[in-house]
Amino acid sequence: MAYDESREMYLETILILSRKSKTVRSVDISEYMGYSKPSVSRAMGLLKDGGYIEEDYREGIVLTKKGREIAENVYDRHITLTKMLEALGVDPKTAADDACKIEHFISDTTFSAIKAHFKKFGE
Amino acid sequence: MAYDESREMYLETILILSRKSKTVRSVDISEYMGYSKPSVSRAMGLLKDGGYIEEDYREGIVLTKKGREIAENVYDRHITLTKMLEALGVDPKTAADDACKIEHFISDTTFSAIKAHFKKFGE
DNA sequence: TCATAGAGTTAGCCAAGACTAACAAACTGC
DNA sequence: GCAGTTTGTTAGTCTTGGCTAACTCTATGA
Helix, strand or coil, X not given: CCCHHHHHHHHHHHHXXXXXXXXXXXXXXXXXXXXCHHHHHHHHHHHHHCCCEEEECCCEEEECHHHHHHHHHHHHHHHHHHHHHHHCCCCHXXXXXXXXXXXXXXXXXXXXXXHHHHHHHCC | CCXXXXXXXXXXXXXXXXXXXXXXXXXXXXXXXXXXXXXXXXXXHHHHXXXXXXXXXXXXXXXXXXXXXXXXXXXXXXXXXXXXXXXXCCCHHHHHHHHHHHHHHCCHHHHHXXXXXXXXXXX
């Protein structure tokens, strides 16, 4: 879990799932992301070690402050980038797929610049 | 060499170096990319197996048609994306760095849409 | 001519992040 | 209350793509 992309995807997924249902379990993440249970289990272990999530027998998997900040940041990028690509005429599926890749790699500088541009030119 | 990013970076580098000097050698790629000689050596083996490059004792490493098409496509994206980010006010280094990541991941659809948008709105 | 430098390869290692197989523990329903 | 399902973990494998160490081969120059 040294590189960001994988971690960010897991955290983003936890955020999305926590908005849909009250508790988030490993198996839900597993289904949502299409990864095997052991893969998710190990990832959760690393996220817990890193202080990004906590596990509670009642609440399931919960984002810590640190984890939530990352998740919300990535999710915000995801939504914003998807909307922008759709506004440019890209079909929704491709827009979401591409946004999902771009969201992990671009710098804050670039993201802000893109956001400002689209604000100026509208949709 | 199953995923595209690494392959595309090598091919792009070979294209760039072949425009700068007459012949391209492994060690040039090694220096340019900051990778060790064995890493480049292995990558060249895989690119050769895949039909992306050929090696000639006189000409050094040469892109095949297949390799050149990918390299030129990626390089075009790189240049275009970099220019656009710079036009949005991103500093040149960040623009180049971010373009270098984005160039490998976005679909043709998205790239075309972005290009069309910027053509319309100018810089 | 022979030493040394430079280029490239071979062999083997490592980390990240997926996977399956198999097990353990807990919850559910008859 | 016990059987069977669901959930999660452990153990170990695979692939990608880096790395170092150590070798070979070629070319150069004193």
